[in-house]
Amino acid sequence: MTAKLIHGYEVVIGFETHAQLSTQSKIFSRAPTAFGAEPxxxxxxxxxxxPGTLPVMNKGAVERAIEFGLAVNAHIAPRSVFARKNYFYPDLPKGYQISQxxxxxxxxxxxxxxxxxEKKSVRLVRAHLEEDAGKSLHEDFVGQSGIDLNRAGTPLLEIVTEPDMRSSDEAVAYARELHKIVTWIGICDGNMQxxxxxxxxxxxxxxxxxxxGTRREIKNLNSFKFMQQAIDFEIRWQIEELExxxxxxxxxxxxxxDTGETRAMRTKEDAADYRYFPDPDLPPLVIAAxxxxxxRSEMAELPRVMANRFVAQYGLPEYDASTLTQSKAMAGYFEAAAQASGQAKLASNxxxxxxxxxxxxxxxxxxQVPVAASKLAALIGRIADGTISNNAARQVFDELWTAxxxxxxxxxxxxxxxxxxxGALEKIVDDVIAANADNVAQFKAGKDKAFNALVGQVMKASKGKANPAQVNELLRRKLA
Known part of the structure; x- marks a missing residue:
């Protein structure tokens, strides 16, 4: 598909995402990772x-990286190496970050x-393990900054894409899908705030x-809403600059x-500026087959695998299956409702x-949905057996939701x-036909709208309780 152009320009977007891994301790130490502790x-x-301290690799962090690799059909390197990424910043006490x-x-x-x-795909370049830095605090200090090192050493998986995205909509959809994957497999809690x-x-x-073109990196986007706003502004700004x-x-x-604008923080460093070299304190990471x-054997069913199963087992369209597997909770709710009702497509709808x-x-x-899957299944069953109409079903659903x-x-x-x-319905149909001679004549003259008007009259006379399918059948038979 040809990329959409904006004022004659093609947009090119790539992502780097830091997913904090769900270990109880840090990547190279036993210090806890809980959020919100005192600085x-x-x-x-x-x-x-x-001085004298040495890093020791957290096995749980490695296993979470393996899980992610399996979830995205990546190659798990049997041997990988940690490096020192050198830069100087107050919240990085070593003067370097241990990364890959x-x-x-x-x-x-x-x-x-x-x-x-439309189905899209974004290629990944890599996902590597690294430690987080600390945090500089400016708000509570007048004329100075504080340093909180609670986050220092927190395990991260940095996930890097190829520049495959061509719009802010596509970028946000990718980010949502990545968020779904890491939370689904449980390697990250996904809390953006x-x-x-x-x-x-x-x-x-x-x-x-x-x-x-020359890229600018928008850092630390912590909501999907702001992500879209930031990318859209940056696209407009770059095009205006070039024009x-x-x-x-x-x-x-x-x-x-607050302003809806991006602002430059610093010139972007290249890899050479960080003077990477292998960390002498950490041996190569060896992962046996x-x-x-x-x-792999201990992982839960992946969302894409479950979506394929929903297509095969329940006959759902791919789009439905993909939407229903946006979260484990939604997928479980659907499957419970589909199995209890025997009406998978109705449950999906x-x-x-x-x-x-x-x-x-x-x-x-x-x-937090107040209507249990079993009750939705019962409601669907009453639609399927003709007990209630779709309109009445919405009224029932509203009552179930609120009361x-x-x-x-x-x-x-x-x-x-x-x-x-x-018998009762047939009498109503006869009365409507007798009272609406003009509409009957128009229908027989080939005007379909006249037929719809007759259906509406029957539904009105029955106070909405007539079965629409039966009404259509009776009217067509009597007007033939």
């Missing part, structure tokens, strides 16, 4: 880089997702067919949600439609049962 209470001598450079633990891979009903899932977007623009004859300078920029297979609409409107998590109760009891209490008495 500098979770930093041990290793994190503080005191030439040989990362996860190599390649792909993330697939839907943008609307607490910094557990931080995205950096590399954005550039170019004329079609031209070499890649005014100015060159783009490679830089690291920050997004200000049987370790990889053990991790209700979950993707009315249920999702209410979740979004009320800002709920799937786990609870049982499906059949709500149907009876609200008088929503469809009229399935053929």
């Amino acid at each position: 500098n209470t979770q930093a041990c001598p290793v994190d503080l880089a005191l 450079y030439e040989i990362p633990v996860v190599q390649g891979g792909v993330v697939e997702f839907y943008l609307g009903d 607490e910094g557990s899932f931080r995205c950096d977007a590399n954005v550039s623009v170019r004329k079609p067919g031209a070499p890649l 005014d004859g100015r060159a783009i300078q490679q830089a690291t920029v920050l997004f200000d949600p 049987d370790w990889v297979e053990r991790v 209700w979950i993707m439609g009315e249920l999702s609409r209410r979740i979004n409107a009320e800002g709920l998590a799937m786990e 609870g109760g049982e499906v059949d009891a709500v149907i009876e209490a609200k008088g929503l049962r469809q009229m399935n008495d053929t």
